[in-house]
Amino acid sequence: MRLALLGVRGSTPAPGPEFVRYGGHTSCVAVLPDDSDVPRLVLDAGTGLRGLGRLLGAAPFRGSIMLTHLHWDHLQGLPFCPSVDRPDARVDLRLPGGGDPRRLLARVMSPPHFPIDPGGLGGEWRFLTSDDGIVEGYTVRVAEIAHKGGVTHGIRVEGDGVSVAYLPDHCPQIESAAAEKLAWGVDLLLHDGQFLAGEQAQADAYGHATVADAVAFARRCDARRLVLTHHAPGRTDDDLDALGATGVELARQGQIIAVGSG
Template sequence: MRLAMLGVRGSTPAPGPAFTRYGGNTSCVAVLPDGVPGGLPGELPGDGDVPALVLDAGTGLRGLGRLLGDAAFRGSIVLTHLHWDHMQGLPFCPALDRPDARVDLYLPSPRPLETLTRVMSPPHFPITPDGLGGAWRFLTSASRPIEGFDVTVAEISHKGGTTLGVRVERDGRSIAYLPDHCPQAGCEAAAELAAGVDLLLHDGQFLPGERALADAYGHATTADAAAFAARCGARRLVLTHHAPTRTDDALDVLAKEFEVAREGDVLVV
């Protein structure tokens, strides 16, 4: 598998010159099967023959077009939760909003369309979900095969509504994606989800000295993430969901100790 990092920021986008090297867009990861080029413009075929799986739909989702070229998106998007920074890109990605698109959107809700409509409708937004172009299905998240990947979801600890962690497996390789997670809450489901994965993409929003903020918002410190990865036996840890105040220079310092996700990178698993 390859993970195309389309957005690695948390809470809110971070525009400006201090955020250009690591990126300012919020959470979005495209999962590509092995052997498919990714990360360069137009290199992901859009003819429906290649599995297309996207994790979260933050503002980074707009960058999906760089992978598809002029093609429509035909695939599935799995949302970990419904906070704005993980779904704000949905109506702003042209590859999804066109007549020849096909989108299966998985939400952590028993009434997915009703739930999405509550946050995407006037007066909060000009259109409702049924105003998006293409063939859309709004589905309740569950562990199942999706686009040729084995996808497992489990509820994990994070404040402000149901939040899922996601495990993706294909061809004997595995990744776990937990961009918003409070490991100090001791969630066993999260540990089982990430057990023995080849790559753990995990919340690293706060530093150890920001413990009070991490606890208040239900996030991890970098030390929490490292301890969780060790506990799970993850072979590789990459920190994501960077704080919107964490500048490029600050992330350079963090990168001396940890592997840090960067918008535009493609991680090979």
């Protein structure tokens, strides 16, 4: 299994020359099987989803997109990605939260807030609630984790002999039992690292992790490798270079990670 990191920024996109090396698009990760470069499972649909076409070429996306939650930075790419919004696309959109999934999405994607509602997307769409099971050939588990502002899921994906836990928005210093169970022993933990130690109060207030929180959580979970994502929108390339020099591994937009190596 490989992960194509299409968006690694948190909260809001970060355009400009000082955000080129790590990227400015918000959360989106495509899962690539060992035997193919065509993704059928995508985690989150932030503005990074627009980059899906670089993996698919002229082909439509036919697979599943799983959202960790419904904050803007995790779904704003949906109506702006030609690969999923075309007549020959087939998309199962899976999202957390109670009630009808399509109605939940329509609360943030419909007039007057946006020109179309979910039914205006091209192709064949199904709107489903995220559950444990087999998704596009992968064993997937979800768990509700601590993050402010609505139901948020962590996602565990197993396949090709390896395991990944994806928790881009998580406040492990408040509550982490369910998240620790979900991420226990994974080959790769892709985790929220939006704030620094001196920003602990902000992290707590917004329901995110500091880098130290994420490192401690990874150790408690016995994760084999930790990669920090959901970088703060004001954290420049130079800032992130300085952070990486302390020994933590940082996600970069456009990077493809081979799970189980490194």
